[in-house]
Amino acid sequence: xxxxxxxxxxxxxxxxxxxxxxxxxxxxxxxxxxxxxxxxxxxxxxxxxxxxxxxxxxxxxxxxxxxxxxxxxxxxxxxxxxxxxxxxxxxxxxxxxxxxxxxxxxxx
Amino acid sequence: xxxxxxxxxxxxxxxxxxxxxxxxxxxxxxxxxxxxxxxxxxxxxxxxxxxxxxxxxxxxxxxxxxxxxxxxxxxxxxxxxxxxxxxxxxxxxxxxxxxxxxxxxxxxxxxxxxxxxxxxxxxxxxxxxxxxxxxxxxxxxxxxxxxxxxxxxxxxxxxxxxxxxxxxxxxxxxxxxxxxxxxxxxxxxxxxxxxxxxxxxxxxxxxxxxxxxxxxxxxxxxxxxxxxxxxxxxxxxxxxxxxxxxxxxxxxxxxxxxxxxxxxxxxxxxxxxxxxxxxxxxxxxxxxxxxxxxxxxxxxxxxxxxxxxxxxxxxxxxxxxxxxxxxxxxxxxxxxxxxxxxxxxxxxxxxxxxxxxxxxxxxxxxxxxxxxxxxxxxxxxxxxxxxxxxxxxxxxxxxxxxxxxxxxxxxxxxxxxxxxxxxxxxxxxxxxxxxxxxxxxxxxxxxxxxxxxxxxxxxxxxxxxxxxxxxxxxxxxxxxxxxxxxxxxxxxx
Numbered sequence: 050x051x052x053x054x055x056x057x058x059x060x061x062x063x064x065x066x067x068x069x070x071x072x073x074x075x076x077x078x079x080x081x082x083x084x085x086x087x088x089x090x091x092x093x094x095x096x097x098x099x100x101x102x103x104x105x106x107x108x109x110x111x112x113x114x115x116x117x118x119x120x121x122x123x124x125x126x127x128x129x130x131x132x133x134x135x136x137x138x139x140x141x142x143x144x145x146x147x148x149x150x151x152x153x154x155x156x157x
Numbered sequence: 158x159x160x161x162x163x164x165x166x167x168x169x170x171x172x173x174x175x176x177x178x179x180x181x182x183x184x185x186x187x188x189x190x191x192x193x194x195x196x197x198x199x200x201x202x203x204x205x206x207x208x209x210x211x212x213x214x215x216x217x218x219x220x221x222x223x224x225x226x227x228x229x230x231x232x233x234x235x236x237x238x239x240x241x242x243x244x245x246x247x248x249x250x251x252x253x254x255x256x257x258x259x260x261x262x263x264x265x266x267x268x269x270x271x272x273x274x275x276x277x278x279x280x281x282x283x284x285x286x287x288x289x290x291x292x293x294x295x296x297x298x299x300x301x302x303x304x305x306x307x308x309x310x311x312x313x314x315x316x317x318x319x320x321x322x323x324x325x326x327x328x329x330x331x332x333x334x335x336x337x338x339x340x341x342x343x344x345x346x347x348x349x350x351x352x353x354x355x356x357x358x359x360x361x362x363x364x365x366x367x368x369x370x371x372x373x374x375x376x377x378x379x380x381x382x383x384x385x386x387x388x389x390x391x392x393x394x395x396x397x398x399x400x401x402x403x404x405x406x407x408x409x410x411x412x413x414x415x416x417x418x419x420x421x422x423x424x425x426x427x428x429x430x431x432x433x434x435x436x437x438x439x440x441x442x443x444x445x446x447x448x449x450x451x452x453x454x455x456x457x458x459x460x461x462x463x464x465x466x467x468x469x470x471x472x473x474x475x476x477x478x479x480x481x482x483x484x485x486x487x488x489x490x491x492x493x494x495x496x497x498x499x500x501x502x503x504x505x506x507x508x509x510x511x512x513x514x515x516x517x518x519x520x521x522x523x524x525x526x527x528x529x530x531x532x533x534x535x536x537x538x539x540x541x542x543x544x545x546x547x548x549x550x551x552x553x554x555x556x557x558x559x560x561x562x563x564x565x566x567x568x569x570x571x572x573x574x575x576x577x578x579x580x581x582x583x584x585x586x587x588x589x590x591x592x593x594x595x596x597x598x599x600x601x602x603x604x605x606x607x608x609x610x611x612x613x614x615x616x617x618x619x620x621x622x623x624x625x626x627x628x629x630x631x632x633x634x635x636x637x638x639x640x641x642x643x644x645x646x647x648x649x650x
Contacts (some may be wrong), residue, residue, distance in 0.1 A: 064340075071333055078326055087322055094329030101336035110343045118287050118345070122332060125294045129325060132298050136305055136317050143311050149322065152315045155391045 063104030070097035084137045084147040088130065095126045165223045168230045170216045171209040171238055172275050178205035179271045186264050194260045198267035199253040205271060206246035209278075213238045220648040226346045228282040232645040236497060237281035237414045244407045244504060245274040247620070251512050252399035254616045256519045257307065266306065270403070273299045277407055281414035284422070284650070286335045286345040289415055293331070293379065296408050297324045304396040304404075316395025323388040324378065331375020337368035347422045351436070355426065359438020376419070379412030382482060383452040386475045390459070393471035398515035398524070401467060405474045405511060406504050413481065413500065417493070421649060425488060431647060432489040446486045446578050453479025453585045460592045464525045466514050469592055470507070473550060476589060477503055483582060484565045487572040490646060495564035497642035502549065502557035502631055509624040510546040513539060516617050526595060531605030533597075536613045540600050542621040547593045549628045552586045557631035562586065564639075 056062045070093050077090030099119040106115025141147050166173060182201055185192050192198060213235050220231035228234075249270055252258045258266050276295030283289035301324060305317025339345055341364055342353040354361075378385040393401040424441065425433040435441060456476030463469045481503075484496035514524050516539060521528040533540025549556035566579045613621075631638060 067336075074329065078322075084318070084322075088325070091322075091325040091329050094326070094333060098329070098332040098336045101333065102339060105336065105340035105343075109340050114287070114345055115339060118290075118336075118339075121287060121291065125290070125298075128294070128298055132301050133321055133325065136301060136314070136321050139305060139308060140314050140318050143309070143314055149318075152318050154312060154315060155394055 060104055060108035063100060063108075067097045067100040067104065070094075070100065082148050082150055084133075084140070084149050087149060088133050088137070091133075092126055092130065095122055095129075098122060168217045168221070168223050169228070171212045171242070172278055174208050174212055175205050175271055175275050175278075178202075178208070179268065179275070182264065182268055182271070186268070193264040195263075196253055198264045199249050202249040202267045202271060203246045206242040206249075206274070209242040209274075210239055213242070220650050222284060222348075222650060226348065227285045227288050228279070229284045229650045230282065231650045232648045233414070233418065233650075234278075234282040236642070236645040237410065238278050240410055240500065240504065241274055241277045241281070241407060244403065244410070244508070245270055247508055247624070248399060248403035248407070250620055251402055251508070251515060252397075254614070254620070255397070255399045255515050257397035257515070258399055259307075262306070266303075269299050269303050273303070273403075273407065277411035277414075280411040281418070283415065284347045284418070286339065289419075290328075290332055290335060292411075293375070293415065294328060296379075296411060297328060300324070300404065300408060303400045304392055306397050306400055310395075312395040313397065314395075316392045319388055319395075320392045323385075327375050327378035327385060330371045331378075334368045334371025334373075334375065337364055338372065341365055341368065347419070350423050351426065354423070354436050354439070357438070361438065372419075376412055376416045377448075380409050380416060380478050381475050382478050383448055383455055386452065386455065386478075389475055390468050390471040393474075394465060394467050398467065398511060398518050401471075402508055402511035402515065405470070405507055409474070409478070410500055410504070413496070417485075417496070418649075420485070421493075427649075433493075434488065442486050442488065445482060446575055449479050449482035449486065450578060450581050451479075452476070452482060453582065457585050457588045457592075460589070463592070464527075466517075466526060466529065466596055467511075467524050469596070470510055470514065473589065473593070474507060476585065477507075477550075479585070480562060480565060480582060483578060484568060486575055486578065487568055489568065489572060490643070491571060492565065492568035493646050494639065494642045495561065495568050497645060498564055498635070498639055499561035501638060501642075502561040502628070505624050505627045505631070506546045506549040506556075506558055509542060509621060509628065510550060512617070512621060512624070513543045513546065516613070520611065526599045529596060529599040530603045531600070532611075533601040535605065535609055535611040538618050538621065539613050542625045543600060544597055545625045545628050547597055549632070551590050551593045555629070555632045557628050557635070560632055560635050 074090045074093030078087050081087050099122040102115040102118045137147050144151055182198055217230040222229040252266055273296050276292050280292035283292050301317055301321045304320045305314050307313035342350040344350050374385060381389040421433055424439050425435050428434050453476045456472050456479060460469050460472035481496050481499050484492040517528055518524040549558035552559045552562040566582055569575050569579050
């Protein structure tokens with residue numbers, strides 16, 4: 050138990066969570082057919098990066114810059130989600146589905 | 158406000174000026190609804206770009222880093238500012254002559270274009286991972302919207318959708334790579350990162366290489382290099398042609414600017430002779446050579462079977478990225494100068510070629526090879542201009558594309574190694590001739606089924622000739638531009 054406590058308040062603990070979120074994000078992007086699901090996967094990847102930045106800023110550099118980057122990542126994620134939802138909505142209006150496999154009129 | 162802050166803002170004057178024009182357009186859009194549909198916003202965009210170019214000439218003669226090292230103002234920044242402002246002005250001109258950009262959304266187009274231009278010029282000036290990320294996202298997120306500009310067109314929506322998914326994942330990879338790099342080097346600023354990497358003497362561990370691969374993924378996506386090139390054909394085909402015109406030059410060059418600056422200032426150090434050398438323990442030249450080879454082979458081979466001209470040009474733009482990456486292999490001055498020269502040549506000829514496709518698409522409503530049948534005879538100016546652009550893209554002597562390729566191949570031969578890469582490049586140029594010439598064959602050798610009287614409007618003729626002239630002139634008299642590119646590199650911070 051003590052061991053676990055130590056791990057969870059160390060750099061490695063945070064990085065492990067970040068790496069896990071990153072892998073889950075990739076898994077989500079690769080396996081989901083639903084466009085919103087893919088969007089959520091992308092958000093997971095971005096948040097993994099944000100966790101890494103905050104952890105490194107606290108344990109590695111001791112400077113505030115990493116935490117500022119995390120704030121900016123949230124901002125970008127919000128902007129991207131807004132645009133993504135608009136695009137997906139538009140796609141839905143035309144095709145009546147948000148299945149990513151349906152986006153296939155252009156093929157080699 | 159302290160004197161230092163004022164000085165910093167002064168150095169950022171071109172971007173500030175564009176932002177001012179952007180806000181001005183927003184206000185005008187609200188106050189005078191009439192401007193949404195007339196040419197006012199195009200004129201404002203062009204004026205903004207000219208003002209940006211003039212300010213770039215005036216501001217900051219000496220290279221320096223400002224805003225605490227977040228951005229730098231050197232010859233490299235200036236070169237790309239000229240490049241982006243010119244591209245944006247031309248794209249705006251192209252878009253307003255095209256039926257694909259509906260009259261009712263002209264103002265929106267101008268606002269998005271200006272915003273992307275600011276983002277691109279931030280990408281070129283960034284000397285900090287956060288600023289670079291902000292610049293890239295500023296370009297990407299707006300590009301997603303621009304790709305889907307034809308709201309009721311399924312293809313355009315699909316382009317936007319694909320661009321969004323691939324772009325989101327690529328930028329996610331990149332920012333995760335940035336976070337690892339930040340953790341490893343302990344800094345976001347390029348010079349400090351370089352200092353750490355130099356001191357580490359090659360003991361980086363696996364994390365460094367993982368971060369490098371992830372960052373490359375993000376940047377390769379922006380320049381559409383192997384293995385992140387697959388989105389380009391779909392997006393260019395689906396997006397309205399004037400916007401594809403812009404995508405194939407502007408954001409791609411911005412990606413190159415970011416890639417070059419990061420490679421040269423973080424992973425390499427300047428040597429006494431003015432060349433660059435990879436930091437001890439990072440030797441990427443073989444990797445770059447392989448990537449460049451794969452990029453051009455994939456681009457050229459995929460273009461062969463295509464019948465949609467926009468798609469052909471999309472694959473050809475991937476191949477051109479391969480040629481440009483070849484200049485990075487030697488990391489010496491002549492190779493990098495050649496890349497900058499190639500970018501200038503590529504800008505004129507690719508904007509022109511896409512423009513011609515846009516004109517034909519307006520005329521016929523489609524852009525496959527058949528749509529070009531006999532157009533050379535009914536619209537000689539269009540045919541001749543397309544001939545010039547295509548010959549230049551192929552790399553036939555007398556045109557700027559040839560000089561670009563010649564300089565790049567020459568720099569590699571001069572350095573002594575990588576002869577296989579040069580051979581591959583030459584072979585690729587020959588292969589590319591096959592699919593390029595198909596377009597010209599359709600235009601000049603195939604007769605139209607029925608004789609038709611078509612006329613190219615003066616609006617398009619002026620612009621096309623305006624791009625064809627530098628394409629020819631740069632093929633014959635290129636010394637001033639070459640010297641300009643060399644000066645650009647000599648004071649890279």
